[in-house]
Amino acid sequence: MAEERKYRKPIPRLDEESKPFWEACARHELYVQRCRRCSKIFYYPRAVCPEDLSPDLEWVRCSGRGKVYTFTVTYQNQSAGFRENLPYVMAYVELEEGVRLLTNIVGCKPEEVRIDMPVEVTFEDASPDISIPLFKPAGT
Amino acid sequence: MSITGKAAVVGVYEHPLRWAPHKTQYQLMAESARGALEDAGLSIKDVDGLFTSGVGPMGIVSLAEYLNLTPDYLDSNSIGGSSFVSHTGHAAAAIAAGYCTVALIVYGSTWASDRFAIGTGGGVGSDPPDQFEACFGPTTVGDYALVAQRHMHEFGTTSEQLAEIAVTMRRHAALNPFAKFRDPITVEDVLASRIVSSPLHLLDCCMISDGGGAVVVTSAERARDLKKKPVYILGAAEACYHTSAGCRDLTDAAAKQSGPKALARAGVTHQDIDMAMIYDSFTITVLVTLESLGFCQKGEGGAFVQDGRIGLGGELPINTDGGGLSSNHPGMRGIFLVIEATKQLRGECGERQVKDCRLALCHGTGGTLGLRHSGATLVLGV
Numbered sequence: 001m002a003e004e005r006k007y008r009k010p011i012p013r014l015d016e017e018s019k020p021f022w023e024a025c026a027r028h029e030l031y032v033q034r035c036r037r038c039s040k041i042f043y044y045p046r047a048v049c050p051e052d053l054s055p056d057l058e059w060v061r062c063s064g065r066g067k068v069y070t071f072t073v074t075y076q077n078q079s080a081g082f083r084e085n086l087p088y089v090m091a092y093v094e095l096e097e098g099v100r101l102l103t104n105i106v107g108c109k110p111e112e113v114r115i116d117m118p119v120e121v122t123f124e125d126a127s128p129d130i131s132i133p134l135f136k137p138a139g140t
Numbered sequence: 141m142s143i144t145g146k147a148a149v150v151g152v153y154e155h156p157l158r159w160a161p162h163k164t165q166y167q168l169m170a171e172s173a174r175g176a177l178e179d180a181g182l183s184i185k186d187v188d189g190l191f192t193s194g195v196g197p198m199g200i201v202s203l204a205e206y207l208n209l210t211p212d213y214l215d216s217n218s219i220g221g222s223s224f225v226s227h228t229g230h231a232a233a234a235i236a237a238g239y240c241t242v243a244l245i246v247y248g249s250t251w252a253s254d255r256f257a258i259g260t261g262g263g264v265g266s267d268p269p270d271q272f273e274a275c276f277g278p279t280t281v282g283d284y285a286l287v288a289q290r291h292m293h294e295f296g297t298t299s300e301q302l303a304e305i306a307v308t309m310r311r312h313a314a315l316n317p318f319a320k321f322r323d324p325i326t327v328e329d330v331l332a333s334r335i336v337s338s339p340l341h342l343l344d345c346c347m348i349s350d351g352g353g354a355v356v357v358t359s360a361e362r363a364r365d366l367k368k369k370p371v372y373i374l375g376a377a378e379a380c381y382h383t384s385a386g387c388r389d390l391t392d393a394a395a396k397q398s399g400p401k402a403l404a405r406a407g408v409t410h411q412d413i414d415m416a417m418i419y420d421s422f423t424i425t426v427l428v429t430l431e432s433l434g435f436c437q438k439g440e441g442g443a444f445v446q447d448g449r450i451g452l453g454g455e456l457p458i459n460t461d462g463g464g465l466s467s468n469h470p471g472m473r474g475i476f477l478v479i480e481a482t483k484q485l486r487g488e489c490g491e492r493q494v495k496d497c498r499l500a501l502c503h504g505t506g507g508t509l510g511l512r513h514s515g516a517t518l519v520l521g522v
Contacts, residue, residue, distance in 0.1 A: 009274075009275050009277070010274040011275070012271035012272070012274070012275055013271055014271060015271075017268075018271060018272075040385070041386075042385035042386055042387075043272075043385065043386035044268070044269055044272040044383075046268065050385040051385070069290065069390075070286045070287070070289045070290035070390060070510075071286070071289060072282045072285035072286050072288075072289055072337045072338050072340075073335070073337065073338040074277060074279060074282045074285075074336075074337040074338075075335055075336060075337065075338075076260045076281070076337070077260055077261075077279050077282075078257045078261050079261055079277070081277075082277040088277055090276050090277055090278060091286075092390070098386075098387070099385070099386030099387060100383075100386050100387070101272070101386065102272065102273050102276050102278065102511075103276055104276050104277070115289065115293045126275070132275050132276075
């Protein structure tokens with residue numbers, strides 16, 4: 001319980017559509033979805049393909065590797081969980097699978113982050129059920 | 141059905157206050173409505189179309205009640221700061237279709253005196269993407285900074301070029317007696333201001349103010365008998381860009397879709413536009429919007445905003461009131477774009493008047509460029 005209280009950032013409120021994604025994150029595995037009809041790979045998770053509305057989808061396990069598409073070092077955020085952890089790096093990471101997701105870059109100094117820098121997924125346990133996919137420099 | 145020339149802006153009013161702790165939001169809206177109707181020579185009893193945003197889900201009905209109106213047409217399209225630019229286009233369409241005859245578009249906000257941290261606060265919404273974003277600490281500034289960083293990487297855009305936009309807006313604000321920040325600044329000042337979210341400095345960001353404004357639109361026919369020179373609504377279009385299921389090019393804005401459509405509907409080209417009001421939540425918003433609208437090629441925005449081109453006397457003066465960067469930004473600035481463009485087209489801008497101003501373009505951006513946003517383009521002319 002003490003650990004739960006320590007995590008003060010917003011905890012994702014999962015729903016029926018996102019449950020498999022977050023359950024995989026809790027196992028420290030990253031998944032995106034692919035449409036079986038049109039083969040589109042997409043993120044964030046949803047119940048239908050955003051290309052053709054097909055419900056026939058499959059989960060694709062990601063390698064966890066990608067590169068920084070863009071980032072920002074945030075020095076000001078009044079919100080709980082962030083104001084205690086300034087500065088932090090928010091980024092879009094482009095996964096090897098081809099889609100981009102919003103995340104944080106950790107495991108290095110903010111000033112070391114560069115666009116196109118190779119990164120790999122790492123998970124922060126926010127609660128016993130929820131782990132957040134973050135990224136760190138590849139091979140560290 | 142084309143709306144071109146069928147409706148006109150006939151009344152505008154920008155509330156002079158930037159700090160209004162002694163007033164309520166609805167009071168600011170009512171005072172703005174009174175000002176715009178007086179400007180038009182119309183009465184509140186003439187209003188049969190009501191447009192607003194920045195209120196709660198049923199807020200437009202509460203506003204009708206506050207004003208004791210029972211309008212025939214209601215539109216509280218809420219797509220962020222661009223909403224009021226969108227409303228102006230919608231009002232023209234509603235008037236052209238005969239759904240209403242006198243449209244009142246109104247806005248009021250006390251976000252500054254409410255101490256609402258629009259740019260650097262957080263909060264978790266209930267829309268689908270929130271659970272995949274809120275945990276990473278997105279702020280409004282940060283979301284735009286993601287675009288600025290990528291633009292710099294792809295095109296070599298510099299902080300100096302972005303700063304040029306803030307410096308130009310401040311120079312314009314010095315000519316606007318109601319602008320909040322009127323003291324000149326330099327590129328060096330912008331670069332020396334603290335970084336809020338890299339690469340954006342404090343002076344790359346708009347302010348948070350209180351404020352209000354209103355716009356009155358009626359048919360071209362009725363406009364001819366009113367007090368002020370009619371400012372015709374010639375073209376309008378809107379669009380939204382988002383994360384595109386994980387594949388969006390962040391350096392494009394929704395203006396890329398709405399801009400060419402609005403210009404084509406007005407039957408004009410970029411070269412015809414005498415001045416533009418470009419939503420300036422941040423310096424990067426202006427640069428990306430100018431590129432997306434097509435005033436310059438993609439990647440050339442940095443060079444375009446230099447050498448006085450976007451200042452008064454330049455090729456395309458923008459935000460002659462000082463913009464959100466220096467005049468006012470109560471959270472949703474769209475209405476002020478329409479108000480200033482109208483005043484320019486009427487020739488009422490005194491020291492900051494654009495010479496021979498016949499055609500103006502307004503483009504509002506709502507939401508955040510880096511996550512999801514709307515764009516609304518309007519072409520006005522006399």
